[in-house]
Amino acid sequence: MIEAHHLTKTFKDKKRGLIAAVRDVSFTCRPGQIYGLLGANGAGKTTTLRLLATLLKPTGGSATVAGHDVVAAPELVRTHVGFLAASTALYGRLTAREMITYFGQLNGMDAAAIKARLKVLSAELDMGEFLDRRCEKFSTGMKQKTSIARTLIHDPAVMIFDEPTLGLDVMTARAIVAFVRECRNRGKTVIYSTHIMSEVEKLCDVAGIIHDGRLVAEGTLSELRARYAEADMEEIFVKAVGGEAAIAAALKN
Amino acid sequence: MNWRNLTTVYLKELRDSLRDRRTLLSTIIIPTLVIPLMVFGVGKVMSKVMSQAQGDSSPIMIVGGEDSPGIVAALKAERDPAKNRPVFRVVPTGDYRTAIGDKKIRAAVEIPTGFEAALKTGDAPTVTIFYYEGEIKSGLGQRALEKFFTDLRQKTAEKRLTEHNLPVSLLKPFEVKRKNAAPPEKVGGNLVGGFVPYLIIILCFTGAMYPAMDLTAGEKERGTMETLLCSPVPRVDIVLGKFLMVLTGSVSAMVFMLLSMGTTAFVGGSIMTGSGTTLKVGAAAAKTTVDVMPTVDPMGLFGVLAMVLPVAVLFAAAAFTISLFAKSYKEAQSYLAPMMIVVIMPAVIGMLPGIDLNVKLAFVPILNLSLVCKEMLSGIWHWDLIAIIFGSSSLYAAIALMLAVKMFNREDVMFRA
Numbered sequence: 001m002i003e004a005h006h007l008t009k010t011f012k013d014k015k016r017g018l019i020a021a022v023r024d025v026s027f028t029c030r031p032g033q034i035y036g037l038l039g040a041n042g043a044g045k046t047t048t049l050r051l052l053a054t055l056l057k058p059t060g061g062s063a064t065v066a067g068h069d070v071v072a073a074p075e076l077v078r079t080h081v082g083f084l085a086a087s088t089a090l091y092g093r094l095t096a097r098e099m100i101t102y103f104g105q106l107n108g109m110d111a112a113a114i115k116a117r118l119k120v121l122s123a124e125l126d127m128g129e130f131l132d133r134r135c136e137k138f139s140t141g142m143k144q145k146t147s148i149a150r151t152l153i154h155d156p157a158v159m160i161f162d163e164p165t166l167g168l169d170v171m172t173a174r175a176i177v178a179f180v181r182e183c184r185n186r187g188k189t190v191i192y193s194t195h196i197m198s199e200v201e202k203l204c205d206v207a208g209i210i211h212d213g214r215l216v217a218e219g220t221l222s223e224l225r226a227r228y229a230e231a232d233m234e235e236i237f238v239k240a241v242g243g244e245a246a247i248a249a250a251l252k253n
Numbered sequence: 254m255n256w257r258n259l260t261t262v263y264l265k266e267l268r269d270s271l272r273d274r275r276t277l278l279s280t281i282i283i284p285t286l287v288i289p290l291m292v293f294g295v296g297k298v299m300s301k302v303m304s305q306a307q308g309d310s311s312p313i314m315i316v317g318g319e320d321s322p323g324i325v326a327a328l329k330a331e332r333d334p335a336k337n338r339p340v341f342r343v344v345p346t347g348d349y350r351t352a353i354g355d356k357k358i359r360a361a362v363e364i365p366t367g368f369e370a371a372l373k374t375g376d377a378p379t380v381t382i383f384y385y386e387g388e389i390k391s392g393l394g395q396r397a398l399e400k401f402f403t404d405l406r407q408k409t410a411e412k413r414l415t416e417h418n419l420p421v422s423l424l425k426p427f428e429v430k431r432k433n434a435a436p437p438e439k440v441g442g443n444l445v446g447g448f449v450p451y452l453i454i455i456l457c458f459t460g461a462m463y464p465a466m467d468l469t470a471g472e473k474e475r476g477t478m479e480t481l482l483c484s485p486v487p488r489v490d491i492v493l494g495k496f497l498m499v500l501t502g503s504v505s506a507m508v509f510m511l512l513s514m515g516t517t518a519f520v521g522g523s524i525m526t527g528s529g530t531t532l533k534v535g536a537a538a539a540k541t542t543v544d545v546m547p548t549v550d551p552m553g554l555f556g557v558l559a560m561v562l563p564v565a566v567l568f569a570a571a572a573f574t575i576s577l578f579a580k581s582y583k584e585a586q587s588y589l590a591p592m593m594i595v596v597i598m599p600a601v602i603g604m605l606p607g608i609d610l611n612v613k614l615a616f617v618p619i620l621n622l623s624l625v626c627k628e629m630l631s632g633i634w635h636w637d638l639i640a641i642i643f644g645s646s647s648l649y650a651a652i653a654l655m656l657a658v659k660m661f662n663r664e665d666v667m668f669r670a
């Protein structure tokens with residue numbers, strides 16, 4: 001379960017001054033559901049997810065993740081969260097096994113538990129062939145599989161994915177999407193950010209459209225289709241953020 | 254703080270660093286090779302150049318001396334019996350100043366008009382020797398000329414005494430003899446004390462530098478920092494685990510240098526005492542003739558190790574904090590390179606003769622270490638100053654470490670856009 005209440009994040013930047021990356025965002029993600037966070041470049045997706053993963057501290061508002069407050073108990077939140085983003089890379093000089101084992105240890109697991117869990121994950125993700133090779137030589141697909149195993153080693157209740165299919169080929173992207181769906185089927189709370197509309201249609205139970213740091217629309221896919229009288233997710237997105245003009249204005253900034 | 258977390262982070266960083274070529278180079282390979290290279294490499298080259306220079310006849314010019322053919326002939330005929338060759342190679346007279354400057358000749362001697370005649374009449378003419386101050390080969394030529402003319406003066410004086418039926422011993426009413434009174438380990442301390450602290454300080458810093466950059470800015474650049482921050486481990490444990498690895502780099506650089514120094518001294522001991530080129534690397538060392546093999550007081554060495562520890566902590570924490578601020582390995586390098594000068598300067602000042610430890614200097618980081626090491630290696634123990642140095646260095650180290658933890662908790666440092 002993720003509950004965000006009036007979440008706000010403002011950055012101080014030397015050149016650009018104050019940047020309101022996330023403004024007054026409230027939403028709820030339930031277990032067994034995939035919440036799709038939709039937004040253009042710079043909309044505030046990554047910042048929102050980092051707030052939930054306690055990598056950043058909110059300047060306003062609050063959030064609870066898996067029952068713990070992100071400000072009061074960030075370490076407890078992190079024990080229940082698996083965070084995967086394009087910016088969470090692997091240690092190139094470690095093998096996949098060492099990498100995943102390290103994160104098991106960091107999550108307080110003992111050697112036997114790590115070994116058992118790693119066996120399961122490696123079978124599910126078909127990693128046997130490269131488990132003992134160093135990550136620096138991996139293909140993008142192998143890297144992504146290793147990263148997923150890294151986020152899942154401690155079997156977290158909440159999964160946070162920030163554009164996990166970025167830069168992947170169709171086959172690998174499909175495998176990832178299937179895996180995210182699998183997480184939901186096991187009853188995990190999943191939040192998934194993307195700007196690829198087709199992924200939202202295929203994957204998400206609830207979608208939130210974020211624009212310029214604000215959550216401008218939210219609902220199940222059928223609710224959104226009904227509200228904007230559009231079937232196509234892309235059209236819904238354009239309407240929700242205020243039409244082509246708003247997109248053009250956002251691009252200028 | 255949790256020891257289990259800390260150890261997990263530390264062991265991972267240790268394994269990771271042992272697979273990094275740059276870190277291995279700066280923490281193990283260079284420290285191991287630097288001393289043998291300096292002693293056997295530079296020392297050998299230097300003594301080779303020296304003996305070669307001493308082996309050749311000195312090219313010189315004679316200015317004037319047309320009416321003193323006897324002296325000129327004697328100069329040309331002067332032989333070095335030990336090396337069985339002429340001492341001088343007389344070059345036809347020309348512009349001697351330019352020739353010395355261009356290193357065509359080593360020195361020139363001006364023989365005044367009527368020199369030979371003056372020797373007979375008992376006048377006191379002046380012979381002038383021209384040379385290039387500070388140039389080794391020119392110095393050799395100048396010394397050879399000076400020896401020739403002082404010998405001549407001696408002989409002339411003796412001749413005059415015998416002519417007047419006086420004993421030659423009048424010239425030498427007493428003898429002067431020189432003998433080393435310092436115990437061998439103190440000689441060693443002074444010779445070694447000059448540059449060992451200097452080397453230790455530099456290696457401690459370079460040993461900390463590469464792991465520090467790799468574990469902070471390097472991780473940010475490669476995108477693994479965010480992955481690590483996703484783990485539930487408290488930030489303090491991550492900082493301390495990483496810091497411990499940086500400290501390991503610093504200490505290992507020092508330990509490997511000292512080990513290789515011990516081995517070098519052991520293996521090369523006989524060679525070094527034999528040729529007398531022992532530790533010519535230390536500037537003033539060359540002039541001292543050592544009639545005993547210099548040994549280093551092992552207590553002094555232990556003292557040095559103990560004193561270096563807080564400074565290694567300081568270096569590790571400082572290098573860690575500074576490179577934490579950088580976004581990339583390159584940026585970290587550009588911050589740490591100028592730091593190198595800040596580190597070397599006090600170390601060099603400490604090497605200079607004549608600067609001695611006092612209460613005020615005991616508070617100056619790095620310089621205090623360099624000075625106290627020099628003292629300890631030559632068997633001097635100022636316990637009050639040692640306490641001040643250990644205390645102040647530890648305090649600086651603690652401050653630097655606190656700063657590192659603080660930086661690690663700053664979002665704008667960890668997630669610089």
Ligand SMILES: Nc1ncnc2c1ncn2[C@@H]1O[C@H](COP(=O)(O)OP(=O)(O)OP(=O)(O)O)[C@@H](O)[C@H]1O
Pocket residue numbers: 011012013019020021039040041042043044045046047048195668669670
């Ligand atoms: N550490 C930071 N310091 C300053 N500004 C930041 C920082 N991180 C993000 N921003 C700014 O906040 C805004 C939102 O950025 P964010 O990365 O959350 O967007 P996003 O929706 O993830 O975009 P993208 O699709 O490009 O990943 C942007 O204007 C960005 O420049």
Ligand SMILES: [Mg+2]
Pocket residue numbers: 045046047162
């Ligand atoms: Mg993003």
